[in-house]
Amino acid sequence: DTAVSQTPKYLVTQMGNDKSIKCEQNLGHDTMYWYKQDSKKFLKIMFSYNNKELIINETVPNRFSPKSPDKAHLNLHINSLELGDSAVYFCASSQASGSLTGELFFGEGSRLTVL
């Protein structure tokens, strides 16, 4: 049973196209995230949603739009793709307990290549 699953795993597309990556978690967690990992392996947070509400939006171009239809899903839509968007995008989830936020569970990653 996959805890955090994201699709597609690989995505190759042309510059200027629009694409989406979907993420689902079956852990019952309240909080979901999108992280971007570039070619140097840096892991940088992009967005965080808690119970379908956006709580973190780091400096990310507005071509990137997250959507959370319910607390188990967090999708990422990217408009007008650019070469620099090529990266591995990781979805993750965690459970908050009072003032403590627990372990991050990552999906397998979606490798986006923009040609």
Next chain:
Amino acid sequence: GENVEQHPSTLSVQEGDSAVIKCTYSDSASNYFPWYKQELGKRPQLIIDIRSNVGEKKDQRIAVTLNKTAKHFSLHITETQPEDSAVYFCAARATGANNLFFGTGTRLTVIP
């Protein structure tokens, strides 16, 4: 916001030797410090974490130490094995915050 620095960026050790990876953080409100291991082509996975109310935590061959005054924490792996080869990330988060700030990663290679 928080700034987490991690050193070294690459580390090669002989099998059986120890490996140490160090991180510093800038935000004194940070109180949760996890370490993640990412094998080639795989997702990052939590291997150990420490909260600010303790100075050291150990789990078999892995240990973490935390110095809150100096704002640094370290990962120690003893008796390294080839399967320890991976990229290791430290991270830091403040109480009540959702954002986990990651270090830049250390690629550990254990030479058989």
